[in-house]
Amino acid sequence: MTQAFTKVTAIRGMNDALPGVGARWESLEEYVRAWMRAYGYRNMRTPILEHTRLFTRGIGEVTDIVEKEMYSFTDALNGESLTMRPEFTAGMVRATIEHNLIYDRPQRVYAMGPVFRHERPQRGRYRQFHQIDVEALGLAGPDIDAEMIVMVARLWSSLGIQDVKLELNSLGQTQERAAHRAALVQHLEAHKDVLDEDGLRRMYTNPLRVLDTKNPAMQAMADAAPKLFDFLGDESRAHFEGVCARLQDAGIAYRINPRMVRGLDYYNLTVFEWVTDKLGAQATICGGGRYDGLIELVGGKPAPAVGFAIGMERLLDLWGQYQPETSQSECEVYFVHQGESAQRRAAVLAEALRDAGISTIVHAGAGSFKAQFKRADTSGAAIAVILGDDELAAGVASVKMLRAQGTNAPTEQQQVSLDNLVAFLKEKVK
Template sequence: MSVKIQAVKGMNDILPGDSDTWQFFEETIREWAASYGYRNIRTPIVEDTSLFVRSIGEVTDIVEKEMYSFEDALNGDKLTLRPEGTASCLRAVIQHNLLHAGPQRLWYMGQMYRHERPQKGRYRQFHQVGIEALGFAGPDIDAELLVMTASLWKRLGLRNIELQLNSLGTSEERARHRDALIRYLEQHQAALDEDGKRRLYTNPLRVLDTKNPALQDICNAAPKLADYLDDASRAHFEGVQALLSACDIEFSINPRLVRGLDYYNLTVFEWVTTELGSQGTVCGGGRYDPLIEQLGGKPTPACGFGMGIERLLLLIQEQGVATPDAAPDVYLVSQGQGIGGYVFQTAEALRASGLKVQQHCGEASFKSQMKKADASGARFAVLIGENEVGAGEVTVKPLLGQGEQQRVKIQQAAALILQ
């Protein structure tokens, strides 16, 4: 007996039942993004490894530990399964000169890959929605992204998601803060954990993002980046806050919020919940003005965010959000000799009227077919026998205990079901 082949650890199948909720989520995303004027872009899953090294940063956990990278056996190219979507989106924008036509509002949805320890809501193959607004310099686009996400939570029926904000300023302001932070952390070097010591000189800002409880007092007392911002950076951040307040969007300032990618500047944000354990971030992003030039394009302001679909679907489940019923409207039951063509024509006529129709296939008794109709969750059964065929009719039978069955012409059946 051969051994069954299992899915790769951390890369999961999405089965019927679960996929119904995925489809509800995906359809909501498409309508939501379009309502704000964002257009869809789709990029390859595999990219040149250097794209992510240049964009994410060489000294980051993603590049150092988590990327699925390999060498093409045919030509030796160094390739990587995309660990996030922004870099791929910008590579496509630069390659195809999309900014030549002016600022762009783009969105995407798809698989990402990171080799990290699988845990609840976090997997090695995971799915993200990304929104990127390119060519907009002012705080209004930062605020638009946050108003957008707040509206998405309402569309999805989600609650108890809180917005945290911070400003990372410019690279010059961060450099001044970095020097002060390194001097401060050197005084506490003996107390730092392994990650903290490794990042002390390469990425000290990420030390402040530690989840280690033993380091919280040290991090809380560290120099604040906000104290190193100049007037322009402060004004930008205050502008974002003013627009959010005008839209009645609640937020808190988190001075230790830095995000995990090197390309951010000015506004950064996370939407967090306490209902998913310690891994509470469901959406995060911010402004990344230097990145397009860094990837070979012309200097262009940019802002965006990503959200993990698995995390949001888990929250939908945890909060008991009702999602649309995926059951068919009609289960089509038939019995008799030589009526197959009529049955197929009826099914197609009902579908053309906008109904979801599940047609019984294969030999089975009338009783067995009715059991399957009840189990399908359909609201109606449409019954076809030799008598119905002879009269050019069908019998419409309610399945949820309301109303009497009626025999009507095919043209009337859809109207009866839809009323």
């Protein structure tokens, strides 16, 4: 007796995008590509799999991502530890170094695609999710930091998204953070009694992240902690003031958040987040900042860099709250036919229409005219083209407008010469 096969479902936190939702993804991706072109950014594609040491070195060994969220495994071929990328920046920096991209000129690059983190799935936080990642490599000034923030504001505007607020901070430079770190550790040691397990664990390895706690019992301690901003030198302050001045020039409101540290070790100077109250607990829709030390850290010559990432699922969720989804048609023209000769002729005509840039479906198989018209209507096509023995004998096709194409578009059925069909439909599908 054959054992019944258990139905296979998607892994929890790794979601399917069905055709209707897929159309929304395509629309967003089209927006993003046009937006990137407007600022001179070019597409970069890096592998999903990288050496684990790239992320432990680049992101930081005591970050949440490296400690508990990475999908890592040992390659059976050579015993190397590999990891499915948990973020884009480290891999894009690796590619930049490997292919010597920034030593002739700076690079403005972006990527879109899946990233992977092993965490508890919830709204806006999945095990496989997608990011828009934008990097400016080889540029050091506050002008490019501000430009990145301004360009994100443009995306919100073009998508009709409101109620997104900008938070800003500076993490200074290495020596400034070291002085602040010593003061912060001293403060944490004096308040051990209020630290939770996570705070105690991070007190010496990553004390800045202790301040990013969501634990209500630790808020007063975090508010009273030494502020990194008070340890910044003149150059770091001037850089931050330069960013703020340019944001004011652009009319972009912001709030300085001295407790913002971001979740990755590689940041310095400017860090920023765009946050919203429209996505439940997942308030951050975009985050980024400057990471001048990362290129050298993972084996390149010292070079400045700045970037940001946007979670695409969160963005789609937010966008949908302002711009309701609209159905997308499967094609512009749908061929309805009767008989083998008509079907074969429809297939040839459909290729000519596709050559002319008109998306076309030829009804597959047989079926009554009624059934075929029903399928044509559900496809969302604007026009049905009808071919049968009578039409072929007369050298014509019957054309029916299923949806109005302009104010003077006829809705009745009309006959069009087969020789003139492509030109006729090109005029109707505009």
